Amino acid sequence: MVEREMGGSTDNCNHSGDTEPPKSPEDESSERPEAQCTQDLKSVLITSVLNLEKLDVDLYRGTHHWVPRSQRLFGGQIVGQALVAAAASVSDNLYAHSLHCYFVRAGDPKVPVLYQVDRTRDGRSFTVRSVRAIQHGQPILICQASFHMLQPSPLQHQFTMPVVPQPEDLLTVEELIHRYLSKPDLAKKSRQGLNKLLANEVPIEIKPVHPPHFYRLSAVELRKLFWVRARGYIGEGNMKLHCCVAAYVSDYAFLGTALLPHPNYRAQFSASLDHAMWFHNTFRSDEWMLYECESPWAGGSRGLVQGRLWRRDGVLAASCSQEGVLRVKPVTEPSKL
Ligand SMILES: CCCCCCCC(=O)SCCNC(=O)CCNC(=O)[C@H](O)C(C)(C)COP(=O)(O)OP(=O)(O)OC[C@H]1O[C@@H](n2cnc3c(N)ncnc32)[C@H](O)[C@@H]1OP(=O)(O)O
Numbered sequence: 001m002v003e004r005e006m007g008g009s010t011d012n013c014n015h016s017g018d019t020e021p022p023k024s025p026e027d028e029s030s031e032r033p034e035a036q037c038t039q040d041l042k043s044v045l046i047t048s049v050l051n052l053e054k055l056d057v058d059l060y061r062g063t064h065h066w067v068p069r070s071q072r073l074f075g076g077q078i079v080g081q082a083l084v085a086a087a088a089s090v091s092d093n094l095y096a097h098s099l100h101c102y103f104v105r106a107g108d109p110k111v112p113v114l115y116q117v118d119r120t121r122d123g124r125s126f127t128v129r130s131v132r133a134i135q136h137g138q139p140i141l142i143c144q145a146s147f148h149m150l151q152p153s154p155l156q157h158q159f160t161m162p163v164v165p166q167p168e169d170l171l172t173v174e175e176l177i178h179r180y181l182s183k184p185d186l187a188k189k190s191r192q193g194l195n196k197l198l199a200n201e202v203p204i205e206i207k208p209v210h211p212p213h214f215y216r217l218s219a220v221e222l223r224k225l226f227w228v229r230a231r232g233y234i235g236e237g238n239m240k241l242h243c244c245v246a247a248y249v250s251d252y253a254f255l256g257t258a259l260l261p262h263p264n265y266r267a268q269f270s271a272s273l274d275h276a277m278w279f280h281n282t283f284r285s286d287e288w289m290l291y292e293c294e295s296p297w298a299g300g301s302r303g304l305v306q307g308r309l310w311r312r313d314g315v316l317a318a319s320c321s322q323e324g325v326l327r328v329k330p331v332t333e334p335s336k337l
Pocket residue numbers: 072073074075076103104105106107251255256259267269270271272273325327
């Protein structure tokens with residue numbers, strides 16, 4: 001299992017340049033109370049999705065947990081697993097600070113994925129790994145990941161975290177769906193669609209900040225905000241793993257942000273073309289983080305989305321960017337949610 005290869009509980013994500021990585025409130029308030037009773041409910045992301053089998057030096061195999069209705073592998077899974085493979089040969093004093101990848105073929109959920117790692121460069125401060133995710137002898141993803149040693153600097157700044165309700169004051173996607181399903185006049189097609197959503201075993205918990213925008217595409221705000229965390233317990237320590245979980249999480253409900261300004265269209269064919277992430281500070285992917293997503297541009301059957309993952313204490317944990325192919329068709333009947 002690559003986790004043991006990666007040197008277990010090391011702290012391997014970039015910090016903002018402090019000598020001591022900033023602690024998130026949850027770290028300070030010791031373990032999340034419920035985590036004590038859910039230690040045995042270890043996140044399936046850790047026990048299965050990001051738990052690669054080592055086949056040979058720099059060659060790993062990953063399996064699938066949840067597959068979207070499109071029946072092409074979820075992009076976040078491939079990116080997260082590629083980062084696990086890349087990090088396995090990187091020493092403990094280096095932290096993942098960025099990754100850039102292209103999705104070049106659809107992933108086949110019927111076969112596992114092989115991850116072939118190339119040790120591109122081991123520099124003095126930076127180390128780079130290139131990963132090919134392979135199925136049926138062909139790459140489905142090509143990825144470069146870069147790792148940096150801790151190098152403090154007086155040069156620090158960040159945007160300000162949006163002011164939103166706390167997760168404790170919001171409903172999960174599942175709770176919202178049950179609320180919509182309780183509407184007696186709900187259209188049959190909507191009821192079927194929502195029940196399919198409920199049946200998904202997505203290993204991520206989500207609390208939308210503006211539920212109607214989340215489900216009913218209205219062009220009121222061109223931004224999507226939701227609280228997100230991995231289901232189950234991961235615990236402190238291995239920041240490398242938290243970066244891999246964040247890579248998984250960052251691709252969920254991301255590309256759809258580009259549809260927000262166009263409530264009269266829905267996706268006919270959509271898929272992520274690339275995905276880039278920058279890790280700025282330590283964070284806990286099994287604690288609530290605010291995901292702020294926006295789309296600065298769409299055109300030519302493509303859409304660009306950008307995201308910022310915020311810790312609850314206002315520290316910017318990570319930034320993401322993705323372009324996807326978006327072929328759309330007009331919405332014939334308005335949403336009846
Ligand atoms: C809004 C909801 C957002 C959901 C986002 C989901 C996020 C994800 O995780 S997606 C998973 C990760 N990403 C991927 O798997 C993408 C992998 N890459 C690929 O599959 C390929 O590179 C791809 C398809 C993007 C481009 O390949 P390419 O050979 O150029 O195919 P392309 O010409 O675009 O045709 C692709 C499909 O669109 C159809 N198509 C092509 N042109 C058009 C057109 N003008 N109008 C309509 N359909 C078209 C094709 O018929 C084809 O359909 P099918 O696969 O059923 O035959």
